[in-house]
Structure formats: structure tokens, C-alpha cells
Amino acid sequence: MIREKHYSTYLQALLSGDQxxxxxxxxxxxxxxxxxxxxxxxxxxxxxxxxxxxxEMNKISVATEHLATSITESLLTLVYPIIFSKPxxxxxxxxxxxxxxxxxxxxxxxxDFLELNGWHAHFLxxxxxxxxxxxxxxxxxxxxxxxxxxxxFNLPKLHKTIEVIRAHNQKLPILVGGQAFRWGxxxxxxxxxxxxxxxxxxxxxxxMKTY
Amino acid sequence: MxxxxxxxxxxxxxxxxxxxxxxxxxxxxxxFTTQLVGKNPSGLHYREVIIDxxxxxxxxxxxxxxxxxxxxxxxNSSNLPIDxxxxxxxxxxxxxxxxxxxxQEFAIVQKEILNLNQQLSNTTRELHKSNAELSRLNxxxxxxxxxxxxxxxxxxxxxxxxxxxxxxxxxxxxxxxHNYYLQKIHSSCYYMRQIVDDYLDVTKIESGNIDLNIQFxxxxxxxxxxxxxAEIQAKKKSIELxxxxxxxxxxxxxxxxxxxxxxxxxITNAVDHSNEHSSVFLRTKLVDNSIHIEIxxxxxxxxxxxxxILFNPFERKTSRKTGGEKSTGLGLVIARKIIDAHKGEIxxxxxxxxxxxxxxxxxxxxxx
Numbered sequence: 001m002i003r004e005k006h007y008s009t010y011l012q013a014l015l016s017g018d019q020x021x022x023x024x025x026x027x028x029x030x031x032x033x034x035x036x037x038x039x040x041x042x043x044x045x046x047x048x049x050x051x052x053x054x055x056e057m058n059k060i061s062v063a064t065e066h067l068a069t070s071i072t073e074s075l076l077t078l079v080y081p082i083i084f085s086k087p088x089x090x091x092x093x094x095x096x097x098x099x100x101x102x103x104x105x106x107x108x109x110x111x112d113f114l115e116l117n118g119w120h121a122h123f124l125x126x127x128x129x130x131x132x133x134x135x136x137x138x139x140x141x142x143x144x145x146x147x148x149x150x151x152x153f154n155l156p157k158l159h160k161t162i163e164v165i166r167a168h169n170q171k172l173p174i175l176v177g178g179q180a181f182r183w184g185x186x187x188x189x190x191x192x193x194x195x196x197x198x199x200x201x202x203x204x205x206x207x208m209k210t211y
Numbered sequence: 212m213x214x215x216x217x218x219x220x221x222x223x224x225x226x227x228x229x230x231x232x233x234x235x236x237x238x239x240x241x242x243f244t245t246q247l248v249g250k251n252p253s254g255l256h257y258r259e260v261i262i263d264x265x266x267x268x269x270x271x272x273x274x275x276x277x278x279x280x281x282x283x284x285x286x287n288s289s290n291l292p293i294d295x296x297x298x299x300x301x302x303x304x305x306x307x308x309x310x311x312x313x314x315q316e317f318a319i320v321q322k323e324i325l326n327l328n329q330q331l332s333n334t335t336r337e338l339h340k341s342n343a344e345l346s347r348l349n350x351x352x353x354x355x356x357x358x359x360x361x362x363x364x365x366x367x368x369x370x371x372x373x374x375x376x377x378x379x380x381x382x383x384x385x386x387x388x389h390n391y392y393l394q395k396i397h398s399s400c401y402y403m404r405q406i407v408d409d410y411l412d413v414t415k416i417e418s419g420n421i422d423l424n425i426q427f428x429x430x431x432x433x434x435x436x437x438x439x440x441a442e443i444q445a446k447k448k449s450i451e452l453x454x455x456x457x458x459x460x461x462x463x464x465x466x467x468x469x470x471x472x473x474x475x476x477x478i479t480n481a482v483d484h485s486n487e488h489s490s491v492f493l494r495t496k497l498v499d500n501s502i503h504i505e506i507x508x509x510x511x512x513x514x515x516x517x518x519x520i521l522f523n524p525f526e527r528k529t530s531r532k533t534g535g536e537k538s539t540g541l542g543l544v545i546a547r548k549i550i551d552a553h554k555g556e557i558x559x560x561x562x563x564x565x566x567x568x569x570x571x572x573x574x575x576x577x578x579x
Contacts (some may be wrong), residue, residue: 063321066321066325069325070325070328070332073328073329073332074332076332076336077332077335077336077339080335080336080339080340081339081343083339084339084340084342084343084344085343085346102325102326104329104333108332108333108336111336115340123333123336125329125330125333126326126329
């Protein structure tokens with residue numbers, strides 16, 4: 001459990017752009033052998049959600065929100081030596097953002113969570129053209145594809161991406177998720193076979209066991 | 212009141228404010244502009260402050276449409292261009308330039324930086340992933356090498372023992388030719404076991420399985436033991452071993468067998484690479500809180516291109532021994548790993564054709 005005191009100190013440092021302080025807090029937690037899933041859920045994800053809400057309420061500027069995201073991305077690298085050295089199985093996933101979606105950190109956290117659970121997760125990053133995504137699917141033949149959507153107005157792009165993947169591959173399981181679905185679009189999962197909407201990392205973890 | 216307020220904003224607000232006379236010379240600026248330019252630019256022509264190398268800024272034309280803003284760059288105190296969105300006005304025979312920071316430019320730069328940061332972070336992720344994969348493969352390689360060499364050791368031991376037995380018991384009854392073959396079997400077997408032992412050492416060390424049996428150790432005594440064995444080989448090439456050890460070397464905590472292995476290897480190497488009738492020097496000194504051991508030979512030296520790879524296992528080096536002695540080339544690799552495990556340092560200085568000096572530093576880390 002990440003203590004409330006640690007969380008609020010971290011959030012304050014994150015919002016003031018104090019990367020050094022954030023790094024100290026995360027390094028200290030790692031030294032104390034914090035549970036990595038807890039770190040992702042209760043520190044990284046929670047602080048990013050709160051930062052997003054503050055931006056939506058016009059309490060922080062877009063620059064502050066972007067800085068907080070960039071700092072968080074740099075902090076993830078502190079965890080990578082632990083994540084990638086864990087034993088892995090043969091399961092492979094591709095995680096990507098759709099075209100025009102520039103917010104990638106949600107997808108990256110999903111990719112890291114897959115790695116934490118022993119999967120090999122290839123993360124393609126922000127704004128991935130659907131053509132490139134399909135080519136990569138052909139090359140890697142993954143066990144599933146996860147698509148991340150942060151902005152609701154990119155929902156049509158997600159539909160398009162799913163349609164192209166389906167036309168190419170009838171059976172490949174597709175997971176979708178992200179902050180965009182807070183505003184609607186949940187029905188998307190019923191419109192295509194083998195597409196599932198996930199709303200949390202815990203849900204992702206339990207679903208992964210079924211593949 | 213309103214005029215006072217306007218005057219206050221003009222003077223103190225963080226905006227660009229420049230007044231020009233009708234010929235384009237600066238009459239006055241506010242404090243923000245003075246700080247930005249690094250000096251009060253009054254008296255200068257506006258082209259000396261506003262970057263306009265194409266001379267396309269027409270103040271008169273711009274001031275006719277004050278409702279339109281234009282982007283201009285001001286040369287700041289470090290001669291760097293800073294962009295502003297400006298309105299140009301003409302009032303009372305004077306031109307006014309009033310500007311604010313170009314947020315559009317900021318937004319573009321911010322987006323670019325964000326994009327680059329994302330790419331960098333994704334590349335870092337891939338790098339970590341690849342590193343982990345390489346570590347896994349290296350571990351598998353070590354496990355395989357460890358198993359293979361371990362399995363080879365027993366049959367090699369048998370061949371060595373029985374060939375030795377045959378030489379001792381039946382050597383006299385064999386023809387010279389058959390005796391030669393038997394000696395060859397024995398010496399090749401001995402060399403093969405050396406290779407296997409070195410491989411085993413490297414794989415054990417690389418897998419992190421180096422077990423140190425730490426105990427209080429007398430380094431000068433170890434050196435004497437190693438020298439007494441090396442002298443046999445040295446005499447064959449008329450090489451003199453000159454040893455000088457400080458009298459105040461204290462006993463220190465380390466693994467005596469492992470350190471003896473390192474010293475044996477380096478001193479043997481020094482003899483093997485030395486020319487006949489030369490000398491090998493060995494000096495031991497106490498410096499601050501560490502023991503310095505220096506082994507210096509005047510032999511063939513190490514080619515420059517080999518120096519960076521001396522401590523890399525399984526990389527072929529070109530240096531040749533003067534008496535045709537055989538070795539796996541893993542000795543220095545093992546020595547480095549053992550010294551590292553003792554938190555010490557090993558350095559090599561060498562010049563091809565002149566000789567080599569190896570310096571070992573062992574820190575005194577005694578707990579008692």
C-alpha cells in the first residue's frame with residue numbers, strides 16, 4: 001500500500017515539475033521493495049488520473065499536464081530493470097495507440113503490466129498508423145492486441161482501426177481501454193467479435209489469464 | 212486614475228513596449244524590454260533591435276492596420292531571437308510597438324519536445340527489454356558452457372590419469388615413437404583440462420556464482436609461493452625474477468586461493484611473454500589503505516588494438532608467447548573478475564616490443 005503521505009508529496013512534486021523529488025520518492029519505494037503493481041496502480045496511474053482531472057477543471061495548464069506525463073514516463077524506466085528481468089512465458093501482445101492519439105502513457109502502462117505478468121509486450125507508441133499496426137501484427141503474430149484511447153473524439157479512429165484489423169485477422173483478440181471511455185463509447189465492444197473493453201489494470205490482469 | 216493605471220501597465224507589465232520617432236529611432240522602451248535586450252536601446256534604430264535581415268518590416272505599412280498583429284523577433288541580451296506577437300500603432304508622430312510572448316510558437320515547441328520525449332522514452336523501454344533478453348541469453352550460454360565443461364572434466368581426468376599411469380609403468384617398454392605419442396596424449400590432455408578449468412571459472416564468475424572464502428591472508432607469503440613455482444619456468448628461459456616487498460604489508464581479509472590464482476596467472480604470463488635473459492620485477496607496497504602489487508616485464512608487450520579487449524572473454528588476442536607456451540587467453544578475464552569481487556582494481560600498461568606492467572590494487576577492508 002502506498003501511504004497517503006507519500007502519494008501527496010509525490011503529486012505535489014509532479015505538479016511542480018520537480019523530477020528530482022519524484023525520482024527520489026520512486027527510488028526510495030523501490031529500495032523498500034514496493035510491490036510493482038501497487039506502484040503502477042496507486043502512484044503512477046492515480047497521479048496521472050488526478051493530473052488529468054485537474055487539467056479538465058482548468059486548475060492546471062496543458063503544459064503542466066504534459067510535464068507531469070513526461071516525468072512519469074521517465075520514472076517508468078526506473079522500474080524496467082525489474083519488470084523485464086522477471087520470468088516470461090511465450091505469450092505476446094502488441095499495445096498501441098490509434099492514429100491521431102498522442103497520449104501514449106496509458107498504453108505504455110498496459111504494456112508494462114503485461115510484462116509484469118510474464119507476457120512479451122511490444123509497445124508501438126502514440127499516433128500509430130493503422131497500416132503500420134497491421135504490418136506489425138503480421139510480423140509478430142501476437143496472442144492479443146491492446147488499443148489505448150485517451151481522447152473521446154478519437155473514437156471513430158478506434159472503430160476504423162478495429163475494422164481494419166478484423167478484415168485482416170478474424171480471430172485475434174482485441175482489448176480496448178483508456179480514459180476516453182469515461183465519456184461513452186462502451187458499446188463498441190458489442191459491435192465486434194472478440195473485442196473487449198477493460199476499465200482497470202486489475203481487470204486486465206484477470207482477463208489475461210483467460211488468453 | 213485610468214491614465215495612471217495605463218502608465219503603470221506600460222512601465223511594469225511583462226510586455227514588449229517600444230516607442231519610435233518618425234524616422235524609426237527608438238525613443239523609449241519599458242523596463243521589460245530593457246531587461247530583454249540587456250541594455251536600454253534608446254537612440255538605436257529599430258533594425259538594430261528587431262531582427263529584420265530581409266528588411267521586410269515596414270513600420271509605416273504595419274501601423275496602418277493596428278488591429279492585425281505580426282510576429283517579430285527581438286535579439287535578446289545573448290543575441291538569441293525571441294518571438295513576440297506585436298501590434299504596430301502610429302500616434303502623435305510616433306510609432307508604438309506593443310507585443311506579447313508568441314504562445315503559438317511555445318505550443319509548437321512544446322508539442323515537438325513532448326513528441327521527442329515520448330520517442331526517447333519508448334526507445335529506452337525497448338533498450339531495457341533487449342538488455343533483459345540479452346542477459347537471459349547470456350545466462351543460457353553460461354549454463355550450457357558450465358554443463359559442457361563440467362561433463363568434459365571427468366573423462367579428461369580419466370585420460371590424464373591413465374596416460375600418466377601408462378607413462379610411469381610401461382614407458383620404458385615402448386618404442387621411442389610410441390612413447391612420444393603417449394607423452395603427446397598426456398600433455399594435450401593437461402592443456403585441455405586447463406581450458407576446461409578456465410571455462411568453468413569464467414562461467415561460474417559470469418553467473419554470479421563466485422564464492423569467496425574470505426580469511427586473514429599474508430600477501431607477501433602468497434607471492435613467495437607463486438614465485439617459487441614460476442622460477443622453474445623462468446630458469447628455462449634464463450629470466451630473473453626480482454621481488455621487492457615492503458616490510459609493513461599487513462594481513463588483509465581476502466580469499467587466498469583466488470588471489471593466488473590471479474598472481475600465478477599474471478606472473479606466469481609475464482614469464483611466458485618475456486624474452487630470454489630478461490628480468491621480471493614484482494613490487495608490493497602499502498599505499499594509504501590499500502596494497503599495491505606491480506608486475507613488470509620487458510617482453511613482447513601487447514599490441515595497442517588488443518588493449519581494450521584484454522578483459523573480454525572469448526575474444527582472440529594477437530599477442531604471442533616467446534616460448535610457444537599455450538593458454539586459453541582467459542587468465543586476465545578471470546583475474547579481473549576475482550579482483551572485482553574483492554572490490555579491487557587491475558590496470559594494464561603496455562607498449563608493443565617494450566613490455567607490460569600490471570598493477571593490482573587491493574583495498575584493506577578488514578572488519579576487525
